[in-house]
Amino acid sequence: MISEKEYASRRKRVAKELKNNSIAVIFAADNKVRSNDTNYPYRQNSNFYYLSGFREDSSALVIVKGKKSFESFLFVHKKDPKEELWNGKRLGVKEAKKRFQVDDVFEYDTLNAKLKELMQNKKALYYDFSLEYSKVKVLKRYTKSFVAIYNLSHIVQKMRLIKSPAEIALIKHAMTITKEAHHQAMQKASSLNYEYELQAEIEYVFKKNGAYSDAYTSIVACGDNANTLHYINNDAKLQKKQLILIDAGCEYQYYASDITRTIPSDGSFTQPQKELYNGVLSVQKQIIQMIRPGVLRSQLQKKSQELLCQVLKKLGIIQAGKKKCMKKELFKKYYPHGIGHWMGLDVHDEAPYKDEKNKEIPLQEGMVLTIEPALYIAHDDTNVAKKYRGIGIRIEDDILITATGYENLSCDIVKEIDEIEALASSH
Ligand SMILES: [Mn+2]
Numbered sequence: 001m002i003s004e005k006e007y008a009s010r011r012k013r014v015a016k017e018l019k020n021n022s023i024a025v026i027f028a029a030d031n032k033v034r035s036n037d038t039n040y041p042y043r044q045n046s047n048f049y050y051l052s053g054f055r056e057d058s059s060a061l062v063i064v065k066g067k068k069s070f071e072s073f074l075f076v077h078k079k080d081p082k083e084e085l086w087n088g089k090r091l092g093v094k095e096a097k098k099r100f101q102v103d104d105v106f107e108y109d110t111l112n113a114k115l116k117e118l119m120q121n122k123k124a125l126y127y128d129f130s131l132e133y134s135k136v137k138v139l140k141r142y143t144k145s146f147v148a149i150y151n152l153s154h155i156v157q158k159m160r161l162i163k164s165p166a167e168i169a170l171i172k173h174a175m176t177i178t179k180e181a182h183h184q185a186m187q188k189a190s191s192l193n194y195e196y197e198l199q200a201e202i203e204y205v206f207k208k209n210g211a212y213s214d215a216y217t218s219i220v221a222c223g224d225n226a227n228t229l230h231y232i233n234n235d236a237k238l239q240k241k242q243l244i245l246i247d248a249g250c251e252y253q254y255y256a257s258d259i260t261r262t263i264p265s266d267g268s269f270t271q272p273q274k275e276l277y278n279g280v281l282s283v284q285k286q287i288i289q290m291i292r293p294g295v296l297r298s299q300l301q302k303k304s305q306e307l308l309c310q311v312l313k314k315l316g317i318i319q320a321g322k323k324k325c326m327k328k329e330l331f332k333k334y335y336p337h338g339i340g341h342w343m344g345l346d347v348h349d350e351a352p353y354k355d356e357k358n359k360e361i362p363l364q365e366g367m368v369l370t371i372e373p374a375l376y377i378a379h380d381d382t383n384v385a386k387k388y389r390g391i392g393i394r395i396e397d398d399i400l401i402t403a404t405g406y407e408n409l410s411c412d413i414v415k416e417i418d419e420i421e422a423l424a425s426s427h
Contacts, residue, residue, distance in 0.1 A: 001253075002166045007053045008101040010159065014051065015063050015070035017155045022124035024152050025115065025139060026051060027131065028059040041213070046345040047128060047156045049254055052100070056090060058108045064118055071103040075114070078107045115139075119146075126152035153350070160344055161351040162366035167255065167344065168400060171368060172409060174211065174252035175259075175398065179413045181205035182261050185246055186414070186423040190267045195220040195234040195244070202248050211250035215257060215347045218248035222265060224379040226392025229337065238265050243273055245392050249347065256347040258370050259410055260396035267424040269417055272387035276375055279311035281415060283373045284395045287339060291371075291399055291406040295363045297353065301339045304373045308335050311375070317384050334377060340370035343398055363401045368409070372396035 018024055029045040044055050052061050058077040063070055079092035096105040106114055119125070127139055129151045163171070181202040188201050199220045206213060221231040222238050226245035238244065242265045249257035262277065264270075269277060287304050309325035312318045318330050325331055342349035349368075355361055363369070372394055379390035397410040414420055 002053055002164075002170075004053070004099065004101050006164060006166060007051065010051055011061075011063060011072045011102075012070075013159060014152075014155055015065055015072070018063065018065040018070070018126060019124045019148070019150075020065060020067050021122055022065045022126060023115075023119055023122045024063040024065070024126035026061045026128060026152060026156075028054070028057050031057055043212075044254070045131070046160075046254070046350065047153055050156060050160060050345060054091075054096075054100070060108065060111055061102075062115070062118060064122075073114075073118075074100055074102045074105045075108045075111045076105060078109060122146070124148040124150060126150045126155070128153040128156075154352075157351045160349060161342065161361070162364065163344060163368055163400075164366075168366075168368075170253050170255040171257065171344070171398070171400075174215075174250055174255050174257040175409050175412075177206060177209040177211050177250045177252060178248070178257040178259050179410070180209065181248060181250065182246065182259060182413050183423055185248075186261070186263050186420055187426060189238070189244060189263055189265055190424060193238060195222055195225070195236050195238060198238070198244065198246065199234045199248075202246070206250040209250075211252045212254070213251060215249045215251035219245065219260075220248070221245045221392065224390040224392070226262070226394075227376045227378050227390075229376075240266050241270055243269075243277075243391055243393065245394055247394065247396065251347075254345055256343055256345070256349075257410070258343050258347050258396060258398055259413055260372055260394045261413065261415060261420075262393045262395060263420050264424065268421050272385075273391060274417060275315055276377070276388060276391055277393055277417060279308075279315065280373055280375050280393045280395055283307040283311060284371060284397070284415075287373060288371050288397065288399060288406065288408060291363065291369070291401060292404065293362070293364050293401060296360050297339065297363070297369065298360055300371070304339045305331050305335065308373060308375065315388065317377070317388065333381075334375050335373065336376075337372075337374070340372050340396075340399075343368045343370055365401055365403045367401045369399050369401065370396055371399055 026048050028048050032040045034040045060075040062073045076096045077090045093105050125146045184201050184205050185198055199218050217232045219231055220234045222244045223242035225231050243262050244265050245262045247260040249259045287300050309322045309331050342351045374394035376392040377384050377388045397408050400407045400409050
């Protein structure tokens, strides 16, 4: 749980960054139509949630900065028995006043009128430029009167980069659920017939343990399907003697987990699969061991490419040495993506990789970064020995940067070949 005090301190930190005589407006997410009159399950906007902890739609947070002091106001949907009968209880103004440590709470219907009043004599306006919400469009009507307009999300994103102990605790909880899901998949894979059955087993564990759901659409890709990086069809038959790439993580109390494991379809790895798998695994372990404050993500990226060049050479997939492999980027065909990304409220956390001067931000205590090296060998790549074709392997863990090094938050999710095989045979 994130305390109301922590949310209040985040608003205070935002206010500190605002220019004097300014106003910041941040909106809750809109509902999104799935089809006709049904909506997707509602998910609050991460930046709004980060600053308010409020999960209802039709709400907004306004921070008004004076010369030194600031005030924060929350706008919430009014109590409305008729509407609540269909769409669930609303907190309402009265209860919101008790719960949130803001200066005042108003009805959302009054937002436009209130904004007009609060914006009087303000010099700068902050809002999230990336949002296309209906209310943002309204906001744009007022912007002409401002001397300066800034993107609020830049301030919030920077804060989101460093996780508090309470946030780390939630990510760790998400990880315990995701661990159970992946272990379940390892145990059940050989007894199932379709990729979606495996997906169902995984997401059952998510839901059963009180996770909102998946933090992103699960990837369950058997054989050559793993070579499609964002494969989400998950509708193919599970073939014998294949590897299955499973990229799945739950979202718990708004915090993500993002884990990939690659497992055999019938309980045991074949010899060529083992060779490729152990190559990727050894690279992943070496990269994780490099992690500590001050290290750059680009250093991890380059090192992962160099190490994978060596693996590819050792297996005879490429003939060139490390130097040529790097210079000509020969690895790219087999490892086309990045080593990892920030993770938090979003699976790809909306936080910067570079500072204002376009300089890369080094790793710091409290950041959470995924480490996910991979090798993808297409089924029709005739340059590669036949035994390796149609195999895609990615191994992904979520790493917390600590004061002296790192903590692998997903170290309990097995990834050694003998551990995976042991789980598969324990079913
Ligand atoms: Mn990832």
